[in-house]
Amino acid sequence: MTTLHPMPDDVVLVAIDIAKARNEVLIETPGQKRRRRMTVPNTRAEHDRLIVLLKGFGRPVACAMEATGNYHRPIAWRLREAGFQVRLVSSVALARTREALHNGWDKNDPKDAQVILHMLRIGASQTYHDPLAAGINDVQELSKTHEAIAGAKTQVLHRIQTHYLPLYFPEVDRFRQNSRSDWFFAFLDRFPTPASITALDKPAFIEAAWSVVGRKVSKERLLGDIYETAKTSIGLPIPLEAPAIRMFRLVIAEARSLIRQRNEIEAMADQLLAESKDYKRLRQIPGIGPIIALAILAEAGDLRRFGHHRQFLKFCGLDLSTQQSGTYRGQTRLSKYGNARLRRNLWLAGQVAIRQKENSFRDKFERYIARDRHNADLRRKALTAITAKMARVVHAIIKSGDDYRPFVEGPVPGGRTPLSSAVRAQPATL
Structure with missing residues (x-):
């Protein structure tokens, strides 16, 4: 109350x-x-x-x-x-x-x-808490601008995947590895249709595309595979000088521009926070990279103002609430009356942490779902518990000023952590 x-x-x-x-x-x-x-x-x-x-x-x-x-x-x-x-x-x-x-x-x-x-x-x-007076105005602007650019980049990528590629080169999408790579868009800008590839013989194509795709493992085999794929493509036979291909290249140029802007913001953020002790400590936590650390500092400000981790959980909307009236008592669930952007970034950090090889977040997740690994509802609850744990760890290391000490919780009979292990894992398991 x-x-x-x-x-x-x-x-x-x-x-x-x-x-x-x-x-x-x-x-x-x-x-x-x-x-x-x-x-x-x-x-x-x-x-x-x-x-x-x-x-x-x-x-x-x-x-x-x-x-x-x-x-x-x-x-x-x-x-x-x-x-x-x-x-x-x-x-x-x-x-x-x-x-x-x-x-x-x-x-x-x-x-x-x-x-x-x-x-x-x-x-x-x-x-x-005024962001300018607290000294986090620049951090907030970098974080929010990065999120806006990342969102715009995702929209452009979806337009390419759902409109342009199905029309002009459907098979090439399987060569795209991740959304952060610029080489795929550079390649599409140079070779937007199968005809632009098959107009050259295979050695000439490999030579022309060699510098476009950048550093790749087995680059010659990759380009050879793309060439053979282009020969059997079902893409529409549109000439390179057609206005439709010009529109395709305009959208590709927009995607490449957004990638450059995103990379510039990430470099600027890393430079701005290079001397921040809080930023360095956050980067030590499994699952927290430069962008999530930037978002946490931008949205939460100085975490030392939260006297207890429960206050920080409430600020994030990770506290529990129950609807009750008379004899009726509803289910206890997350209130979600808090900073949604901060809660989402902690959730993403938890998702990354449980996919890493060894850390206490993954160990807790595995113990949580041990009784039924295929239960979707149980996995969802486990991810929520990991998100709350991530918030507690973030608050603990910032407030205490101690570095994160990784600890792998071994198999524990009955699902309990031994007292000695719990003491050694204190900063990571608050």
């Missing part, structure tokens, strides 16, 4: 309903029944006017707002720099409180400002 901490009686309370062009502001001054309502456009002059007004009260000021896209960040930064306390209210809590106070679902900006003010007064708000 969450304990509310109401605001002191001598604090000026300011509720701000954020919008793109203007904000609805409601001010409650101690000792005065009448509240002051005003509209503050999102301009420098109007923000300055609001700050001067609040400083004129000569009292501590607490401001609360609902996070709205990124529109709240400029005014929140200005208020924080002016020395005011800045708080956030949950969107879900705001909606439920509004319904309880006004007995209806209808909403408008002035009404939302009243609800925000009520929540600020009773202490139903959260501390606002």
Whole structure:
């Protein structure tokens, strides 16, 4: 149960309903029944006017707002720099409180400002951690941009796989090894159709494509296999100068451009965080590579602010919740009221960790599914447990400042870890 901490009686309370062009502001001054309502456009002059007004009260000021896209960040930064306390209210809590106070679902900006003010007064708000003040703004931008580019790259790849290749060269898709390789797209740009390959004899094709595919094991055999595949292709006979092939090459160029951008961001992130001790410790954990480590630091910020790993689990949405009313008690399941992007990256890290040869994550997963390895529901629960374990380990090594100590949990009778082993594995099994 969450304990509310109401605001002191001598604090000026300011509720701000954020919008793109203007904000609805409601001010409650101690000792005065009448509240002051005003509209503050999102301009420098109007923000300055609001700050001067609040400083004129000569009292501590607490401001609360609902996070709205990124529109709240400029005014929140200005208020924080002016020395005011800045708080956030949950969107879900705001909606439920509004319904309880006004007995209806209808909403408008002035009404939302009243609800925000009520929540600020009773202490139903959260501390606002400004990314710029916390020094993670650059890390966040790199992480979010990388995710956007990776998503765009996946969409382009799907367009190539489901539209262009089935039409013009269906058989070549089996030579694509992974989505991070640029050689496959470079090859398609040079040889987009089977006819562009078979127009040359086999030795001439191998010589022309030799530098295109880059460094490969058994490169000559690979190119020979591609040549023989092109001779029996069912692709449509489209000439190279056709507009359709020009469109195909445009999409290929887009994919290659996105790969270059992604690689540039990864190199920049590694350079930016090269001296970060937290980043280095995260990289020691099985399953966590540079991008997942970047995402964890970007989304969680300084993990030391979480006093206990359960707080971090709740922040990730990995805490358990149960629907209960009277004699009814529902199933206990993950709340998922947390940072979805952080939860997804921890899930991905766990997926990678259990595929590695030896580590405590894989050992726990194997013990979890031992009674029925083919039970899909049991495997799903095991992966969820591994995700929670990953979150606990991440929090433990950052908060303690200790390096990750790998430990392979051996076979344990009855599924229990010996006390001596548990002590030695403490940083990895919290």
